[in-house]
Amino acid sequence: MSISTGTARARQSLPVEPEAGSRRLNTAKALQEAIGSQMEQDDSVFVMGEDVAAYGGIFSSTTGLLEKFGPQRIIDTPISESAFIGLGIGAAVEGMRPIVELMFVDFFGVCMDQIYNHMAKIHYESGGNVRVPMVLMTAVGGGYSDGAQHSQTLWGTFAHLPGMKVVVPSNPYDAKGLMTAAIRSDDPVVYMFHKGVMGLAWMAKNRRSIGAVPEQDYVVPIGKAKVVREGSDVSLVTLSLSVHHSLDVAEQLAGEGISVEVLDLRSLVPLDREAVIATATKTGKVIVVDEDYQSFGLSGEIAATIAEHDPALLKHFSRVCVPDVPIPYARELEYAVLPTAARIEAAVRTAVTA
Amino acid sequence: MSISTGTARARQSLPVEPEAGSRRLNTAKALQEAIGSQMEQDDSVFVMGEDVAAYGGIFSSTTGLLEKFGPQRIIDTPISESAFIGLGIGAAVEGMRPIVELMFVDFFGVCMDQIYNHMAKIHYESGGNVRVPMVLMTAVGGGYSDGAQHSQTLWGTFAHLPGMKVVVPSNPYDAKGLMTAAIRSDDPVVYMFHKGVMGLAWMAKNRRSIGAVPEQDYVVPIGKAKVVREGSDVSLVTLSLSVHHSLDVAEQLAGEGISVEVLDLRSLVPLDREAVIATATKTGKVIVVDEDYQSFGLSGEIAATIAEHDPALLKHFSRVCVPDVPIPYARELEYAVLPTAARIEAAVRTAVTA
Amino acid sequence: MTMETTEVTADLSTGQRLALLREMILIRTFEEAVLREYHADKSPGFDIGKGLIPGEMHLSAGQEPVAAGLCAHLETGDALTATHRPHHLAIAKGMDLRSLAGEIFGRESGLGHGRGGHMHLFDPATHFSCSGIVAEGFPAALGQAFAFQRAGTSNVAAAVAGEGAANAGPFHESLNLAALWKLPVIFVIEDNDWGISVARNASTSVPTNAVRAAGYGMPGVRVEGNDVEAVHAAAGEAVARARAGGGPSLIEVHTLRLWGHFEGDAQGYRPELADVPGRDPIPAYQRKLRDAGLLSEADLAEMEGEARTRVEDAVEHAKAAPAPNPAEALKYVFVEGE
Amino acid sequence: MTMETTEVTADLSTGQRLALLREMILIRTFEEAVLREYHADKSPGFDIGKGLIPGEMHLSAGQEPVAAGLCAHLETGDALTATHRPHHLAIAKGMDLRSLAGEIFGRESGLGHGRGGHMHLFDPATHFSCSGIVAEGFPAALGQAFAFQRAGTSNVAAAVAGEGAANAGPFHESLNLAALWKLPVIFVIEDNDWGISVARNASTSVPTNAVRAAGYGMPGVRVEGNDVEAVHAAAGEAVARARAGGGPSLIEVHTLRLWGHFEGDAQGYRPELADVPGRDPIPAYQRKLRDAGLLSEADLAEMEGEARTRVEDAVEHAKAAPAPNPAEALKYVFVEGE
């Protein structure tokens, strides 16, 4: 167990959000690069999970790492999530920096006790004496007919429970910078990547799943949202794959003279409340676009954040989320409940005329 | 497995919220009475959980039932929450009506998969063909220094995940009527009782934990909030033990001419959005008092419900919740984060002058 | 408490043997049709979300002996819970092929009206269910067995999962509880050597899960050889024990995942890949019956023909069925309207 | 894979024996002081939230042989994870009594500055931790053992929990993983016959958890008699095996819950209640040592005196320490400020 005495190890400081440069990677590669680079520099970092070694991660989060680092540091586990996530916690408590993959976030129910009662609470319960510098990495999201147990995002569930940071990259650049920040963080970080932003060969590709990524190491600070498109009529507050749909809609509606601002939250914990308030102040019309279940989640928190700050700010508030229904299997049904571009567009049109 | 053909069995209809009468019970007794009465009428109802038999439930939810119904229907289990909650689901699917106790809601992490991926989703995934008429009963809440793993309410976590009703009684009358409704419901119902409203001999007693309860059977419909005190200046939207603190504050401030309305939500799923909007319309100043963690939970959902309906309604919005911190052990710290009467009062005073 | 390696040559009638083969052929024919339809319209490239059958697809080819051998002993009123790889068991349990195909194609005619998909099949008619969460199907079987026991019937519940699932907590909790309460459950582990890309010896600290039965005071047996008759014998004992009130049993069958973990799995991690087709249990069983003079070419042709007819009927029916109405996506969350 | 019932008369020196007794006396003295302080100000009636020590209180009186026998083999750098009933193990592992008492009293001087409480003790100095969630302490020990192994040390991790915990999923997952990866872990089950009000035979399908070790390919042993020397012997073997790279072991000790599950538990469910005090292991061990001529009255008085002095010092220190500052209730959620 590590006694808290400032940062555990001196680390060279890294550039914060440098210029993107011209090299283009998909999100999966950017993620692998962040992990690989940190592993090269720090022996205490290792990766553990189901099918992370020879398979390279079901969603390619660890492709190529076994070849580089061998089976002592890229470790396949039995299907024993409580045991191996707990193992990660114990190793972190002794000063290692585990990156543990939970294959699908939908499986949280078999191991949530380790996550929320242990990983997230030990630092507090120990009065700051014990740190848990661990990354819990997990795939989220639907859109490819994987049904009710393999298509959820569930970030609201994690963000509701205190003690863990919750990071949700939407593109390759952020994926690398946020993973680097997560590995270097002395706090436990839940890193949720949407399958649909990874740029996987075997899934419908969003054109923004490939983008410019610096070769050097850098961090995207955890807790800073980003205005990914400026606008003045309506704000789309969103994250993850929904950023791309939101940008698509914003581009399209720009032709009609509707000016849409898009805020990519990038993390739920910490939530960049200032950025939320800033965009609300600017447009007065806020639509939350969220692939998580609508009620008791992110969209409500955005409303509360604004209302608490100044209820007069809001001229319009609406939500394009998954209504409170298990994710259906059939494509027709699933796309009826996902936050599609069509639903976002309709919501923006309603907002501008409101 | 039961094929869906209307309600599984014809049941005599019960009075809905009858006059309370003059017999007074504490909440625990009211709850036991509801279970006992339904067990007498329906052989398919049974109770299962840790220490529910000879012990009578750690928080007295099942006191006296073993004596009446014997060990075949009041069943102690091993500490195997996934197995016995899943057993309840399997029995429910075959037409029984299990009442399964999860001793503390804080333990949800060891069995959440059964709860949210199975209990809550089977009816939907089966296209309505399979019903899961089960009650998951669990104790919530802090205030007696039980620390970070035994003091949470977590209702926001359950309410965020679709497919289960979430019921939270605040007093003996509702406890009986809501439990009766829960047992008779063909949907899975999570029934969350706060230890502090049970009227336990060994815990600080709230004077409202004893109240008038009809001897007859009756239901309190799941999904209907109740204005437990009318007021015109500020609305306290709340539930469970916080209802009592809110009423205390409302009574006290009435002497100063501050008129506080108190809305007891009584269930989170379904959420009585009309009642929320009605009280917001009346006072324009809404304070959510919630013993759950503040962010990404109930308080946000209340803000979103109002903002979505009409953002102009709100003149003031604030929250008296547990800030995003594990529940501390030391009394001084715990009472600094709980939604105490003092914090509620301060929030009301701020609201009236806002 | 026993652990035996069984090589049973059970005393089966020719009719029983042919029925086992017929069942396995029906299952394989169904899965080959699903395979064909699944890949028919995913190109160019391979897009998992595209086509008439989208999503993950876990086929059970090679594991038919488990389904046929076990389900030969199960009645309609008995329960069966399965996993993400459920078709062989669903079919052997007697699920209507049209309802099954309809659900796989995501049609309104499907078992779950397209809400569930191939990992979430719930059939009240055959008491069949499955779950896409590893090992989480075990507990439901306890509850069904409990309900049967309380109702005074002699029905039993079988719970089937892979060897990977046997390292998950609910396996342990369920075996203990079933043994403690003497519930009529048959636990069946399909050891196909792999949990996705993780080999059995990289996940399991003992050579067979059969030895774990002793930790619960229940009989445990391992069936080698992926032999339908050996499964039939072991399952027969276990089912009879459960029906007679003798409590639960554990059977591990060393079986074979003939194809990838799911469709699209290149199986680069699998060294023995070249040998796999040669270990197919269906031709092997056909050979055995033919060699013993119990199976004629005509018999076989009839079985295959019948299977093809039934399967293609189910596939055609599914393709012709309407898609679910998007306006009804929220239907069935609750029985009683929110 | 062995299951033995051990009645070891280990070859211990007098010094070792007296040290075991001294440890047990220190633990008991500490718990008696907590008992006294806990109940001192909860009346009239009994209000769990009242008093200088509020909240649930799970005392370990009767289970000292487990702590003393096991921890005699553990070094400061070895890890130990415990449960809701952690004091005996914390003390035997060498936790500073003032820090422990401070946390129990909820003071700023406590191990966790009052944030944790008696079920949540995290001590970097002794690598001790515990959890109020049954069985969820096992996995952390794996991780500590893993870190020790990777660091090339010979340190080990011990994970202790009750017989009730052995029916929970993480027990199974942890034993399998520890055996699979040959982690230096010693699993210790304290079988005190009860999980709150549920008797062992109403929760566990086998007479002893020691038989379950075979399901993981690790040695399993049951120690009867609540005898500190027998625990010492069994633990010595297991710790030596782990240190030498021989992998994990399971030890079940049949011990005794002398008092209620928690304070306030009337134990109406416990038929053998009248016999319990007579089974107290500390007087029994004193008698044994006295009869063997190894313990004088003076020795005993000295041990008891020393224990009293240390314990009362810790209690006084805690009482004198300041309460945590309510304004700092949010401190320590994150290392790096939100």
Ligand SMILES: Cc1ncc(C[n+]2csc(CCOP(=O)(O)OP(=O)(O)O)c2C)c(N)n1
């Ligand atoms: C709790 C949980 N963890 C992980 C997964 C992902 N997963 C699906 S199938 C599978 C492998 C299962 O292996 P096994 O139990 O042997 O069954 P098989 O696929 O070989 O039939 C895994 C890891 C899951 N669905 N649920």
Ligand SMILES: Cc1ncc(C[n+]2csc(CCOP(=O)(O)OP(=O)(O)O)c2C)c(N)n1
């Ligand atoms: C997962 C979980 N389930 C239930 C509980 C409630 N609980 C606390 S201690 C206990 C009994 C534990 O029995 P055992 O493991 O034998 O330990 P003992 O108390 O006898 O030391 C129970 C059921 C819990 N804390 N965590």
Ligand SMILES: [Mg+2]
């Ligand atoms: Mg397998």
Ligand SMILES: [Mg+2]
């Ligand atoms: Mg015990």
